[in-house]
Amino acid sequence: MGMPMIKHIWTSSMALWAGGWSLLLLAVFYGVIDVLGWKAWSFIFIVIGANAILAYMANKLFNIRGIGSIWFAGLTKHFGKGADFGLTLLTFALMWAGMWFLYRKKVFLRV
Numbered sequence: 793m794g795m796p797m798i799k800h801i802w803t804s805s806m807a808l809w810a811g812g813w814s815l816l817l818l819a820v821f822y823g824v825i826d827v828l829g830w831k832a833w834s835f836i837f838i839v840i841g842a843n844a845i846l847a848y849m850a851n852k853l854f855n856i857r858g859i860g861s862i863w864f865a866g867l868t869k870h871f872g873k874g875a876d877f878g879l880t881l882l883t884f885a886l887m888w889a890g891m892w893f894l895y896r897k898k899v900f901l902r903v
Contacts, residue, residue, distance in 0.1 A: 839888065839895045846901040847891055856887055 824830050840847055850856060860883025861868075871878040894900070 836888065839892050842895050843891050843899075843901055845903060846894070847887065850887065850890075857883055859883075860886055 825834055857879075860879060863886065864879055864882045868875045868878045868882065
C-alpha cells in the first residue's frame with residue numbers, strides 16, 4: 793500500500809496517529825449517543841449522513857463554496873479577519889438546509 797503523494801507530511805506515523813484519533817472519537821461518540829442515549833444534539837449529523845454521497849457530489853459538481861461566496865460575500869466582509877470562517881460556516885448552513893429539505897421530504901440517494 794502506497795502513501796498519497798498530495799501531502800508532504802503524510803507518513804506511516806501520521807496514518808497511525810490519525811487512525812488512533814479516529815478510533816478514540818468513534819468510541820466517544822458511541823458512548824455518548826448509543827450508550828448514554830444523548831441523541832438530540834446529533835440531528836445535524838443525521839441529516840448530512842442521510843445524503844452524504846449527495847453532499848459530497850454536490851460540492852464537486854456545483855462548486856458550493858463559489859455559490860456561498862456569491863450569496864454571502866456582502867455579509868462576510870463585515871466579519872473582518874473571520875471572513876473566511878464566516879463564509880465557510882454560512883456555506884455549510886446553506887448546504888445543510890438543502891440536505892434538511894431532502895431529509896424532510898424523505899429523498900435519499902442510494903447506491
